[in-house]
Amino acid sequence: MFHVDSEVGALKQVILHEPGLAFERLTPGNKDELLFDDVVWVSRAQEEHREFQQVMRDRGVTVHLLHDLLAETVKYEQAVAFILDRILDVRQPHMGPALTRATAGVLADMGPDELATHLLGGLNKRELLEALGEHRTRGARSLGLELMPDDGFVLAPLPNALFTRDTSCWVYDGVSVNPMMMAGRKRETVNYEAIYNFHPMFAESGAHRWIDGEAMAPAAIEGGDVEVIGNGTVLVGLGERTTPAGVEILARRLFRTGSARRVIAVELPKARAYMHLDTVLTMVDRDAFTLFTGLDRRHLRSWTLTPGAHQVPEITENKDFFDAIADALGLDRVRVLQTRQSSYAAEREQWNDGSNLLALSPGTVVAYEVNEMSNRMLEDNGIEVLRIRGDQLGRGRGGPRCMSCPIERDAA
Template identity: 30%
Template sequence: MSDLPLHITSEVAPLRQVLVHIPGDEMALVSPENRDELLFDDILFAEEARQEHEVMTTLFRRLVGHDDAVLELSDLVLEAFETPEARTNYVEELIGLVPERNFEAYQSELADLDAAALHRFAFTGQAPFPVSAHPLPNLLFTRDLAAVVGDHVVLSTAARSARRPESALIRTVFNFHPRFEASRQRLIELPEEVSFEGGDLLVVSDKVVLIGQSERTSLGGAVQVARELLARTAIEHVMVVNLPKRRSCMHLDTVFTFADEATFVVFPPIIEGYTDNVYDLSSGDRDGEFTMRVHTSLHAALEEVMDREVTFIPCGDDPISQQREQWTDGANLFAIRPGLVVGYTRNRETYAKMKEHGFRIVDAESFLKYHGDGDLPQNDKIAIRLEGNELSRGRGGPRCMTMPLVRA
């Protein structure tokens, strides 16, 4: 199949292509001693995590119905690194993003590595000379590397030092892999003094996006993304949601995701527990300026800009169950098409609330038994339960582990 043009104007339009990363050797390098520095609360068993991840990607391939439905980040990086210019650029990007690691002392040695050796260094931090680098286990969460809006790509500037090397990798892929050649004039790169991660951006429609101002996306980052989208794309409203700056809700999509066009699964203490924290930015009368309105709530803001009623489904029935379910990504669902979503099996209270709203709950393995390639149920509201006992230890759900590139 020829390369599909990037296109995302909805969180729930039928999926055509998605970027993922299967947990690799880098995940096995997370230890009790380095897990905090690598931003992990727990240690994942890599083989089990890979098996769980493979079920998820099998779902995507089966339901989308073509081999090119799932792209693997590791493959794209290796293919990009076949070009010497890409390897040199990656090393330069890395030096600039993490100056505290003093990679410039080995700049020529790193740039002289062949594609496979540089790939291994980039993912695991291991090299044939004594350069000190961390592995990148957070690459599992490809959502944070970038966000496609329309036919543009907003590239991340990670907030934490442990994740900044990931930004060098995704920039190299989009700037040098031949698959993305047609999109190079539509890359949005942000100043390094601000932070932005893709888990904080949700595409409501071809005219509206949400951006979380969170622990990982700074106010400057949110404003800069808004400015670029309003100036360069068809987006007319960027609604910035001010979130508590704590790890438990590090991105907007950890407390709020789409189930269909007007149904959302939410963590109520944050999404419904705060007021006057939604700032609607739109283009002003002069170039480079925008106007701002404050909405009383996200619910009210969405109903106004979408011009329809919306439904919030809580991830649990009471405050304790909601906290427990949000801890294991109850509100972090990924939509394959409107009303067909994937989440973790362990979030039983979330599924109970979804069932009350008309969703049929099925296990991933059972679903795969009854549906062939491209056999996508068109009308049923279905929540697919993905076994994620290991993956959930990483504190990211199916939306965190997916970066959609094309939706129909």
């Protein structure tokens, strides 16, 4: 039922996450720790996200919201036990046995909707104590709780859950539940593991599990670095969030089932501006890719991985990255679309995710309206651009592709 056979084929079903409690808890003082670049006007961000949802629904895409999936998942006791066992650890610096026990009790007593809200939006000391009420002696006194300010987090918020692509990505007939590189995002992985293990929509789907969450750590791979370009080929970016070991493990598992025949890995600068492959390159048509102006296509170093002996991928360095892509797709060449603009304009549009585009069908993409030059360039090259507002959504440095996890997409 669930499969993603291309990057640009007709999109049928997608997982999104509408901003909520986690966004309300972003402040200038905690945004860096929570891996966000700015605070957000929450109600406007929600408006923008609902417009994003509606663009897809208008094109026939079924939208599943992460909060709803998680709330439906934690109706099952085994799912709650699975999550709490993994997110509450006495060894965490602020926890210890007393606070771990008290927090587990409070979360387990919540209804499904409330529990999903706090698994995504965090739980602070005041909320914990209010929930404990007269039962505050349920556990012994906790040093961590004594030292914590009233608005301190027992469970930190997960604002980056907005970017559903990174933590969970479908590759052909299976899903990769990704071990995240940054500590502030690791709990996102547990939520998705629970959804895919226990939600009725997924539990009996029969889909392959390419990567099974934190079991693969410290190797890391994130969905923003993974692009399913079709014809049995996957592109993977090697930047600051995906490791060589992550790429090779994914390739080996894809090759083992025959679900993919080729993985092309490309080196990216290890900097936040190039956080994932889809911040600088996305596929927009069967034969076309948009590439950030600040990258020289001639100097992109890449390797092709193919099935080898003893389940170890064979690795060959490519002479030209885009020639390797064309060969994998059975094309004479691919179009590489870059915006002609000054270095200042290029840097601004990169900041606003001008290359981070979500294809709804071949030659039709969703883009932030603020990237005027990039959008005009795409239209001049025959690409239909569906513009959305992103003044608030974009403050986390992620665009339409980042904010979407396709779970069903046709071949191109």
